[in-house]
Amino acid sequence: MVISKKVKGEILKLKRATEPLFIICVFVVFFLLMFFQKAFNSESGYYTPELLSIQYMTSFNLLLLSLVGFIPGAVLGACISGIDYKHNTNVYVIVNVGRIQSVFIKIKTLFLGTMCLVLFMTFLGVLEGLFVGNQRAFYMDWKTLFLQLICCYSILLCSSMVGFLGATLTKRVYGGILIAIVFPILLERISIYIPILKYFTLNEYYASLIGYSFKNMTSDPQVQFSHSTWISYGSSVLIITAIILSMLIIHIIIVVKRDFKA
Amino acid sequence: MKTIELINLSKEYKNTRALNDINLEINKGRIVGLLGKNGAGKTTLNKLITGLIFPSAGSIKVLGEVPKGGQKKIGFLSENIALYPNLSARENLEISILQEGKSPKYDQISKILKTVSIQDTRKKANDFSLGMKRRLQVAMTVLANDRELLILDEPTNGLDLDGVLWLKNMILELKNQGKTILLSSHSILQMEDVLTDYIILKKGILADSGEMATLNEGILNIEIRVEDIEKGKNALEKKGYLYNQHGNLLVIPVKVDYMHYLLVLNEEGIYPSSYNLKKKSLVDRFHQYAGGDNGD
Numbered sequence: 001m002v003i004s005k006k007v008k009g010e011i012l013k014l015k016r017a018t019e020p021l022f023i024i025c026v027f028v029v030f031f032l033l034m035f036f037q038k039a040f041n042s043e044s045g046y047y048t049p050e051l052l053s054i055q056y057m058t059s060f061n062l063l064l065l066s067l068v069g070f071i072p073g074a075v076l077g078a079c080i081s082g083i084d085y086k087h088n089t090n091v092y093v094i095v096n097v098g099r100i101q102s103v104f105i106k107i108k109t110l111f112l113g114t115m116c117l118v119l120f121m122t123f124l125g126v127l128e129g130l131f132v133g134n135q136r137a138f139y140m141d142w143k144t145l146f147l148q149l150i151c152c153y154s155i156l157l158c159s160s161m162v163g164f165l166g167a168t169l170t171k172r173v174y175g176g177i178l179i180a181i182v183f184p185i186l187l188e189r190i191s192i193y194i195p196i197l198k199y200f201t202l203n204e205y206y207a208s209l210i211g212y213s214f215k216n217m218t219s220d221p222q223v224q225f226s227h228s229t230w231i232s233y234g235s236s237v238l239i240i241t242a243i244i245l246s247m248l249i250i251h252i253i254i255v256v257k258r259d260f261k262a
Numbered sequence: 263m264k265t266i267e268l269i270n271l272s273k274e275y276k277n278t279r280a281l282n283d284i285n286l287e288i289n290k291g292r293i294v295g296l297l298g299k300n301g302a303g304k305t306t307l308n309k310l311i312t313g314l315i316f317p318s319a320g321s322i323k324v325l326g327e328v329p330k331g332g333q334k335k336i337g338f339l340s341e342n343i344a345l346y347p348n349l350s351a352r353e354n355l356e357i358s359i360l361q362e363g364k365s366p367k368y369d370q371i372s373k374i375l376k377t378v379s380i381q382d383t384r385k386k387a388n389d390f391s392l393g394m395k396r397r398l399q400v401a402m403t404v405l406a407n408d409r410e411l412l413i414l415d416e417p418t419n420g421l422d423l424d425g426v427l428w429l430k431n432m433i434l435e436l437k438n439q440g441k442t443i444l445l446s447s448h449s450i451l452q453m454e455d456v457l458t459d460y461i462i463l464k465k466g467i468l469a470d471s472g473e474m475a476t477l478n479e480g481i482l483n484i485e486i487r488v489e490d491i492e493k494g495k496n497a498l499e500k501k502g503y504l505y506n507q508h509g510n511l512l513v514i515p516v517k518v519d520y521m522h523y524l525l526v527l528n529e530e531g532i533y534p535s536s537y538n539l540k541k542k543s544l545v546d547r548f549h550q551y552a553g554g555d556n557g558d
Contacts, residue, residue: 102332
């Protein structure tokens with residue numbers, strides 16, 4: 001995949017930025033904890049031999065990313081959007097690149113970043129499977145993997161878009177992170193008391209996607225995740241795509257109409 | 263050829279009118295000094311020209327287009343430091359070039375960094391002194407990409423005397439290349455001799471504008487040295503002219519042709535031993551049109 005020079009510029013901006021580095025470290029620690037917690041859980045015992053397959057390890061990684069990926073997603077989105085507000089460098093972005101074009105370049109960077117994260121976790125799963133798979137023949141149910149990739153990518157992209165839009169609204173990186181992480185949790189808590197709200201929470205659609213995509217994980221009793229069945233997989237993907245597009249349109253309107261500081 | 267054309271341009275922020283009914287034209291290749299006290303509307307005007315903000319009323323055309331950003335013909339040096347602090351000088355310049363959709367060349371960046379006297383190219387921008395940050399910002403705005411119009415908002419901020427001289431030479435070089443430059447600075451005096459035109463803003467209103475060449479032709483005062491100072495004073499008072507006295511020197515603000523004052527004294531039998539004409543400077547003009555308290 002050819003990365004355009006403008007996207008390369010956006011990626012370079014994130015080099016040595018503290019927020020992504022911090023969140024990558026947190027995520028790696030979290031991932032390792034989850035991975036080894038299961039491995040050394042006294043009740044579940046070690047991974048049972050039938051689970052130690054490439055398919056299982058890949059699914060496990062993608063499930064993990066689908067469940068907690070909203071954190072790195074939110075940080076990535078907020079950083080891509082908020083870094084120029086933080087350093088007052090929107091001057092260059094608007095004057096050199098242009099308003100609408102700058103949004104699309106940042107979105108491309110976001111798509112690329114989230115895709116890299118999903119692919120990294122997939123390949124990590126394959127590698128884990130190869131190492132611990134006890135010399136089994138390589139087997140992969142490609143349809144399941146495809147559905148899981150779509151699920152994981154949709155969730156990650158949607159979370160990062162919330163962070164992206166949040167940072168633009170608040171003109172702050174941490175504003176975007178806070179909105180992307182706190183807002184869905186808050187909405188979910190409120191929906192306990194106001195049930196109608198649950199139809200507006202992203203988590204409902206995420207749960208539905210996870211429920212349909214990770215059916216193969218149900219053979220592992222230790223892996224439990226809630227999933228909603230009131231909406232189909234296809235509808236969930238469509239709704240999440242519509243939400244992503246709506247956020248993109250709102251973002252473009254804000255950037256096109258906004259007066260920028262210098 | 264008109265580079266900038268402003269017609270009845272106004273800008274309001276909530277309840278404040280930052281610019282009011284500005285009409286102005288700036289031609290290609292001019293170096294224009296934008297003067298005004300704090301809050302006069304200089305930065306607002308700069309931001310309107312670059313497309314960072316939109317006018318509340320009136321119209322604006324820059325290089326034949328309505329500025330919305332992304333024209334790739336305008337370079338804007340903002341008054342505040344705008345750099346990626348975690349990145350080195352080289353990486354900051356790379357971003358400027360990549361934003362243009364071009365590949366940054368190692369030698370090209372080295373040359374630019376040499377021009378702005380940044381030797382430590384790997385040092386993080388955050389660790390630079392204010393003056394070096396400013397130089398890097400100038401490099402990103404002016405040198406990294408070829409621009410027809412350069413808007414320099416307080417470019418001397420943070421620069422020492424050497425830095426100001428360096429900037430001045432660079433502006434002269436850009437002038438020779440035919441670039442149009444709009445320069446706003448508190449220390450405009452340091453830049454006065456590179457300007458071809460001036461604009462004075464006062465409380466968001468265009469108070470005065472013109473060419474530096476015409477401005478320098480104007481005579482502000484005539485200083486006349488006379489032997490009998492009392493006789494000289496009486497002659498001027500008789501005609502109702504205002505003056506100041508410094509020893510044997512009569513300083514008269516010139517309202518009509520300066521020769522007239524000499525003739526008045528001659529008529530009274532006073533023959534000055536010498537006289538000196540004090541020409542108007544940008545500072546005088548500034549005090550005349552933008553004087554008073556901040557923005558008043």
